[in-house]
Amino acid sequence: MSISRRGFIGSAIAASVATGLSAQDLNAQDKAKDDAPRAAQPSGTSKRPIIVCANNGVNYLDAAFIFLKNGGDTLDAALRVVKGPEDDPNDDSVGLGGLPNEEGVVELDACCMHGPTRRAGSVGGVRNIKNVSAVSKAVMEHTGHVMLVGEGAERFAVAMGFPRENLLTEHSRKIWLLWKEHHSTDWWGPGLADPQWKPPSTSPQAELWEQRIQRLEEHAAQLGIEPEFRMAAIRRVLFPPTGTIHCSALNDKGEISGCTTTSGLAFKLPGRCGDSPIIGAGCYTDQDVGSAGATGSGEENIKVAGAHTIVENMRHGMSPLEAGLDALKRIARNYNNDRSKLKFIDMTYYILRKDGAYAGVSLWEGYSTRRHQIAVHDGTKRSEVTVPLFKGVSHEFPPFPVTPKELTQDSVYVK
Numbered sequence: 266m267s268i269s270r271r272g273f274i275g276s277a278i279a280a281s282v283a284t285g286l287s288a289q290d291l292n293a294q295d296k297a298k299d300d301a302p303r304a305a306q307p308s309g310t311s312k313r314p315i316i317v318c319a320n321n322g323v324n325y326l327d328a329a330f331i332f333l334k335n336g337g338d339t340l341d342a343a344l345r346v347v348k349g350p351e352d353d354p355n356d357d358s359v360g361l362g363g364l365p366n367e368e369g370v371v372e373l374d375a376c377c378m379h380g381p382t383r384r385a386g387s388v389g390g391v392r393n394i395k396n397v398s399a400v401s402k403a404v405m406e407h408t409g410h411v412m413l414v415g416e417g418a419e420r421f422a423v424a425m426g427f428p429r430e431n432l433l434t435e436h437s438r439k440i441w442l443l444w445k446e447h448h449s450t451d452w453w454g455p456g457l458a459d460p461q462w463k464p465p466s467t468s469p470q471a472e473l474w475e476q477r478i479q480r481l482e483e484h485a486a487q488l489g490i491e492p493e494f495r496m497a498a499i500r501r502v503l504f505p506p507t508g509t510i511h512c513s514a515l516n517d518k519g520e521i522s523g524c525t526t527t528s529g530l531a532f533k534l535p536g537r538c539g540d541s542p543i544i545g546a547g548c549y550t551d552q553d554v555g556s557a558g559a560t561g562s563g564e565e566n567i568k569v570a571g572a573h574t575i576v577e578n579m580r581h582g583m584s585p586l587e588a589g590l591d592a593l594k595r596i597a598r599n600y601n602n603d604r605s606k607l608k609f610i611d612m613t614y615y616i617l618r619k620d621g622a623y624a625g626v627s628l629w630e631g632y633s634t635r636r637h638q639i640a641v642h643d644g645t646k647r648s649e650v651t652v653p654l655f656k657g658v659s660h661e662f663p664p665f666p667v668t669p670k671e672l673t674q675d676s677v678y679v680k
């Protein structure tokens with residue numbers, strides 16, 4: 266798939282949404298372009314069982330699908346998918362190896378809903394326990410509560426037999442240290458006596474940014490960050506990333522469940538919980554209707570109770586695609602549809618209706634580095650691009666005045 270082709274398809278989808286073409290029309294357009302990634306939306310020929318998740322779960326779908334097909338519980342199937350990224354030290358958005366809070370401590374959030382028994386569990390701000398999605402299930406099954414946070418949640422997890430472990434990998438620690446030294450106004454970072462110390466520049470902005478990048482590169486090298494990963498590390502420092510996984514699973518009997526797990530916003534304030542552990546924001550499942558989950562700007566999603574809004578929209582007759590786009594429009598409405606602000610926000614919803622129809626929608630087509638995608642398994646495993654509300658890519662926050670070439674040269678896939 267060439268870069269320009271991807272951009273074209275994304276634009277076509279956005280334009281179709283804008284002109285009110287139906288999901289079936291969009292599907293027809295996609296099928297006509299057989300080398301194009303399919304857009305994630307109701308297929309009209311929905312299948313069960315089916316699992317829908319964020320694309321970082323794609324490698325774990327096969328095993329979970331077999332488990333589900335063989336009669337495994339829907340929540341357990343979804344938990345099998347999200348355990349993959351939670352256990353993976355190289356996924357720095359979830360579980361082990363997640364990027365830490367501003368004090369260098371990994372704090373994890375998760376929640377789950379079990380459709381067949383209409384139960385929910387959630388944990389927020391959990392330290393030292395890797396599989397917080399499973400802990401949220403333990404809260405659901407072994408307490409009379411729905412949500413535990415912080416130290417209490419950690420102690421509960423240990424009591425339930427979850428091992429305490431250090432979740433901060435060397436990889437994530439070095440990125441955090443780079444962030445700490447770069448952003449700090451205190452005594453962190455090399456001081457006046459350091460041979461590399463340079464007085465603050467009074468040069469114009471572009472040059473200043475070039476200097477900041479150069480300084481970060483030097484620091485990254487001193488910290489032992491591998492040369493091939495330095496630019497990626499610098500990007501994470503300049504624009505603290507989010508990252509999460511949601512998964513919903515539906516079996517052939519029509520039972521449905523969902524879960525979401527995350528390390529949240531990188532370098533967040535200690536104690537910050539995003540949308541992921543909030544039942545109704547990061548995840549919501551109703552056995553009568555369907556399931557939805559979210560990744561992206563957590564604070565924005567909490568304000569529209571995104572996953573609950575989507576399930577309620579479907580209850581009242583909207584298709585998964587319409588239900589998701591409506592939730593995104595509510596986020597846009599919170600900013601009076603001002604795209605100069607909305608460009609710094611992004612949100613992806615993963616939506617699965619009880620009959621197996623599904624959709625993946627996002628505020629924008631993607632980041633400068635990649636398209637938003639959802640992963641699906643209904644007997645065939647695939648990744649599909651989301652249907653965006655707005656054409657174009659979201660921008661990193663905080664805004665970057667002048668983008669140095671090295672940071673972007675390989676990254677922009679559209680225009």
Ligand code: ASP
Nearest residue numbers: 507508509529539561563
């Ligand atoms: N929604 C998550 C949070 O705000 C982050 C993400 O999904 O990227 O914590």
